[in-house]
Amino acid sequence: MNSISRALKVEILKMRRSRVPSLCLLAISLGPIVGSLFMIILQDPEHAKEMGIIGTKAQLAGSADWETHLSLLPQIISTGGTIVYSFLVAWIFGREFSNRTVRYLLAVPTPRPAIVTAKLIVATVWSIILSLWVFFCGTMGGILVGLENLEIDFLLLSFKEYSITSILTIILITPVAFVASYGRGYLPALGFAIFTVFLGQISGVLGWGGYVPWAIPALYSGAAGPRADFLFPGSFPIVIVTSLLGLIATFWWWKTADQRE
Amino acid sequence: MSEAVITTENFTRCFGDFTAVDKLNLVIERGEIYAFLGLNGAGKSTTIRMLLGMITPSSGKVNVLGHEVKADSTIWQQVGHLVESPTAYPELTVRENLEVVRLLHNLKDRNVVDRVIDQLNLGRYKSRKAHALSSGNLQRLCLxxxxISEPDLLILDEPASALDPAGVVEVRELLRTLAKEKGTTIFMxxxxxxxxxxxxxRIGIIHQGRLIEEMSAGDLEARRQPELHLHTxxxxxxxxxxxxxxxSATTYTSANNLEMLTxxxxKAVxxxxxxxxxxxxxxxxxxxLSVEQEDLEKHFLRITREAQQ
Structure with a gap:
């Protein structure tokens, strides 16, 4: 068994015993539940008002069909995913500082890059599982609320768009991993994640979203309208470069970790 | 022939203007139990962290088990360590915490976990989560x-701090046996x-980052000042x-809580x-009325007081 496999076994054990992964699952499940609720409302807004589900002044865009319903899922994952995935990776890296176990990890025969790789693999795989879960719940929710005429080609196309948004969101966890390491705990990383969501929203509103990595997944998802109006050919490379910088910085920090606490 | 397990050469660490460890020169030989003493903030923990590659020295060299220590060194298979307060993954059981160590140390033999649980008398607590352990048992888990890897070198920061008196004796005997029978070098x-x-x-006393005294157990006996103790x-x-x-006589409280003079x-001694x-x-x-040699505690306090003056 090589060092990465051993470190991976350790990280999987820690994940299995923690409540954080299931809390993330619970939190992100709210997205497709709310999406399905919107479909119920859109199917019969007057009845929804009578039931007290929405206020009398509420206005919801779109119609109760698969196109609207499945278009909500990338928007959910681009915003909700940013927070939930960041929370997960902040915990995976930051807990070593909060539990003060980092002192032990820095002097074990397993090389530090193997430990970082294992942590990132676990964070990425769980984020992918969460993304798939959201799409599954969204689709099931649509069926349960009675949306009709789901075509398999449309479902696959929606899944492709959703997957690209998810990948753009997931690869942005690396700067969070760096902030959790550099900030020696999960609180700085959570603060950073909230800041990136805020930055993404503001830059989107100001029309600079195509240049800001944390706005690009949401803009790609169509949250602000047709993506061609906001994104340009360099938008994707910006996300990839940001992710790579986060990755390099995280490995560099762990390689040269110097405890001053 | 003796073999140096730890060698430091003008080992220095500064944090800004503050010099935590100042030109420390140590040579620890195989099978020694080397006690590193100092007041709070004297530089003990900084030294231990530097020996473990957790802090880079500002200058000087450190060699552990024949290798220069670097941030991501390859020598940790042969080094067991406990740095400052005991810590473990709180939601993992004692057994799982040790399984983590077995994996990270690439120990193929799965039985080592049970063996070390028995060695540290943790059998009753092996299924208990670390967050539910008493501080003494958490200390045992960290020991x-x-x-677990039966290391050649043990670097222990306060190994007995949270243990009860029986635990202190037990760990003392365990460390003594390891040094005597297996030739394990212990730096604590x-x-x-x-x-x-x-x-x-052997004992080294560090004060304000500098090694002010180093002596063998025999030297300590010779260097201890005899004192006259009396009561009226x-x-x-x-x-x-x-x-x-x-x-000049000064008061002190004896072990049985009696006000005494020393x-x-x-000339009086x-x-x-x-x-x-x-x-x-x-x-x-x-x-x-008795003439007694000062104990290590008094010797230590006298030496550090003199260094301060």
Whole structure:
């Protein structure tokens, strides 16, 4: 068994015993539940008002069909995913500082890059599982609320768009991993994640979203309208470069970790 | 022929303007139990972290088990360590915490976990989560973690700090056996000076980042100052009478909570009968009079006080 496999076994054990992964699952499940609720409302807004589900002044865009319903899922994952995935990776890296176990990890025969790789693999795989879960719940929710005429080609196309948004969101966890390491705990990383969501929203509103990595997944998802109006050919490379910088910085920090606490 | 397991050469670490460790030169040989003593903030933990590659020295060199220590070194297979307060993954059981160590140390034999659980008497708690352990058992878990790979070198920061008296004796005997029978080298810091006195084969005292004294257990015996200890029914008057005769006596509380006087003046130590005579003549017959060698605690306090002056 090589060092990465051993470190991976350790990280999987820690994940299995923690409540954080299931809390993330619970939190992100709210997205497709709310999406399905919107479909119920859109199917019969007057009845929804009578039931007290929405206020009398509420206005919801779109119609109760698969196109609207499945278009909500990338928007959910681009915003909700940013927070939930960041929370997960902040915990995976930051807990070593909060539990003060980092002192032990820095002097074990397993090389530090193997430990970082294992942590990132676990964070990425769980984020992918969460993304798939959201799409599954969204689709099931649509069926349960009675949306009709789901075509398999449309479902696959929606899944492709959703997957690209998810990948753009997931690869942005690396700067969070760096902030959790550099900030020696999960609180700085959570603060950073909230800041990136805020930055993404503001830059989107100001029309600079195509240049800001944390706005690009949401803009790609169509949250602000047709993506061609906001994104340009360099938008994707910006996300990839940001992710790579986060990755390099995280490995560099762990390689040269110097405890001053 | 002796073999150096730890060698430091002008080992220095500064944090801004503050020098935590100043030109430390150490040579620890195989099978030694080296106790590293110092007041809080003296530089003990910084030294231990540098030995473990957790802090880069500002200057100087450190060599552990024949290799220069770097941030991501390859020597950790042969080194067991416990740094400062004991920590473990709180939601993992004792067994799982040790399984983590087995994996990270690439130990193929799965039985090592049970073996070390038995060695540290953790059998009753092996299925208990680390967050539910008492501080003493958490300390045992961390010691088990340090011992699991049967390392050539143990670097232990306060290994007995959270243990009860029985645990202190148990760990002392365990460390002594490891050094004697397996040739394990032990580098430890401790505040429990009575334990150090009984266990260490060599002692180093660090003060304000500098090694101010280094001695073997035999040297310590020779360097300890003998003192005269006495007790009378009126200590205040006794101090006054002795002072008039040129002897300075100070009070201290003995192990059995009795207010006592001590005189370090070597003339008094050499001739306790003269002190007895003075006191009897002053109507203060001593109820206790003995010449004793200072213990490590007093020696340590004297040395660090002198260094401060």
């Amino acid at each position: 088990a973690r340090a011992l 810091s401790s505040h429990i000076l009575g334990e150090v006195d009984r266990l260490a084969s 029914n009126n200590l205040t008057k006794t101090i006054l009478v002795l002072s008039e005769r040129g002897f 005189i370090t003046d070597q 050499a001739h306790p009968e003269q002190i007895a005579k003075i006191l009897v003549e002053a109507g203060l017959p001593p109820t206790h």
